[in-house]
Amino acid sequence: xxAMLPLVLLRRPLAAAARxxxxxxxxxxxxxxxxxxxxxxxxxxxxxxxxxAKMKEFVEMVNKYFHLRTAHSELVGFWYSELGAMNKxxxxxxYDNFAHxxxxxHALANDQDWQGKFISAALPLMEKQHNEVAYLVxxxxxxxxxxxxxxxxxxxxxxxxxxxxxxxxAFRAAIHAHINTGYTxxxxxxxxxxxxxxxxxxxxxxxxxxxRAAGRHSAHEDARVVxxxxxxxxxxxxQQNVLLIPLQCSPxx
Numbered sequence: 034x035x036a037m038l039p040l041v042l043l044r045r046p047l048a049a050a051a052r053x054x055x056x057x058x059x060x061x062x063x064x065x066x067x068x069x070x071x072x073x074x075x076x077x078x079x080x081x082x083x084x085x086a087k088m089k090e091f092v093e094m095v096n097k098y099f100h101l102r103t104a105h106s107e108l109v110g111f112w113y114s115e116l117g118a119m120n121k122x123x124x125x126x127x128y129d130n131f132a133h134x135x136x137x138x139h140a141l142a143n144d145q146d147w148q149g150k151f152i153s154a155a156l157p158l159m160e161k162q163h164n165e166v167a168y169l170v171x172x173x174x175x176x177x178x179x180x181x182x183x184x185x186x187x188x189x190x191x192x193x194x195x196x197x198x199x200x201x202x203a204f205r206a207a208i209h210a211h212i213n214t215g216y217t218x219x220x221x222x223x224x225x226x227x228x229x230x231x232x233x234x235x236x237x238x239x240x241x242x243x244x245r246a247a248g249r250h251s252a253h254e255d256a257r258v259v260x261x262x263x264x265x266x267x268x269x270x271x272q273q274n275v276l277l278i279p280l281q282c283s284p285x286x
Contacts (some may be wrong), residue, residue: 189235
């Protein structure tokens with residue numbers, strides 16, 4: 034991507050954007066750190082580094098035994114990295130609130146099948162585990178791809194301190210500019226609550242890596258996209274993206 038245009042986001046047709054519940058900015062956007070969702074639902078984002086020689090074995094174990102884990106709580110998606118990172122898996126879990134997560138974690142610790150068939154065998158295959166808690170931004174609902182297949186892109190933006198009250202409107206405008214180009218599907222925009230703060234993760238779906246590349250090339254020649262990105266980059270400290278492939282067990286495929 035040209036250096037002047039950070040990886041800010043991929044995009045969805047106007048008709049599909051209507052389903053994302055993207056309200057106009059209101060006076061609440063000026064309060065505290067910005068508008069927040071009205072319920073306790075949050076998402077735990079887990080990232081595991083897998084030993085390079087053990088990646089195939091780990092993926093096979095997940096596909097075989099993860100039904101034991103999803104019996105306890107809702108899995109949003111499970112992917113492995115293809116580009117931008119190596120030997121990593123990323124999975125997202127939905128919880129009603131923190132009490133719900135505590136109950137689930139207690140049940141998992143006492144689930145002998147889960148502990149014996151998966152955890153005891155999987156832990157030696159891992160090098161590192163990391164988790165974050167994030168909320169969907171209030172102007173975005175969790176979406177789904179138009180069909181199975183394709184690839185996902187996980188784009189991480191480290192924003193300047195100050196929260197959405199500082200950078201939220203400019204960031205949303207950049208998201209909208211890419212959505213309006215119509216070459217990709219927005220799945221979700223997540224703002225961290227635990228972990229590194231002022232971090233936003235954006236999950237997109239594309240038909241293929243080549244389809245994404247062609248779409249981004251066209252978007253970078255769109256004056257509306259260029260203007261929105263240049264405005265939002267004022268609040269950006271760093272960014273990274275990873276191309277993800279869904280596992281067989283992933284609800285998002």
